[in-house]
Amino acid sequence: MAIKEGLRPGGRSARVQESVHSAVRELLEAHERSSITVPMIAAHAGVTPSTIYRRWGDLSVLLADVALARLRPDSEPADTGSLRGDLQAWAEQYLDEMSTDVGRNMMRDVQSSVTPGYCVSILGGQLQAIVDRYPQETAPSVDRLINLLAAPTVFRILFSAQPLAVEELHALIELALKN
Structure with missing residues (x-):
């Protein structure tokens, strides 16, 4: 249902x-x-x-x-003044919130009962807001950001004994920013 x-x-x-x-x-x-x-x-x-x-x-x-x-954001993602900084702030907050038992259970509940693509649209909207702040920069697509930041974060939280380390997350941000 x-x-x-x-x-x-x-x-x-x-x-x-x-x-x-x-x-x-x-x-x-x-x-x-x-x-x-x-x-x-x-x-x-x-x-x-x-x-x-x-x-x-x-x-x-x-x-x-x-x-x-x-999961729905109460406000716009943090504005640190740079694309890299905004992505780091967003990714670190997402990792921190979803790595808790409450976050892990939330993801499982949502996965089992929600129309496919709904969560991607929520995350995509947050990431698009960040990308839109920096029209002068060559930013990665939202799909690339979801694939390189959100997907590994969710996978590790749900299927690994340890969530993604912050250092690994920063390396993925650097990879996402390379064109």
Whole structure:
């Protein structure tokens, strides 16, 4: 089931969503992810389980929706004054946030329940904002940045015992900037 989009901003629907999202975030901080249930979330949010099932379908879709809300940027990527600096700041922050247990679980939740390409569009939008700041520079394409920065970062976080080292990330940035 896809995450429902196009709900009215504001009103009861927005209040229910915020209440349920808050409940999920709080419960994830206090409990093991595997022990969290829809009835537990509903009780914490002050809604009925049927409200959650009607809106999200099942727990995995709800967890993915909460994860996506956390993945969407609250602001533009950091502006350090240089393309290299902006890419380093973005990549280091992404590595830092996604290397945590919460970040790793978010990526798994999103991967299991979201339309393919959705996360690439979020990351691509952030990287495009960085590239657009420096029209005078010959910047790599957003696809190249995703392939050389985001893809190895995600792969190492999800499938390796250790995430990518910051030094390796910087080497990948240098590779991406070579034309």
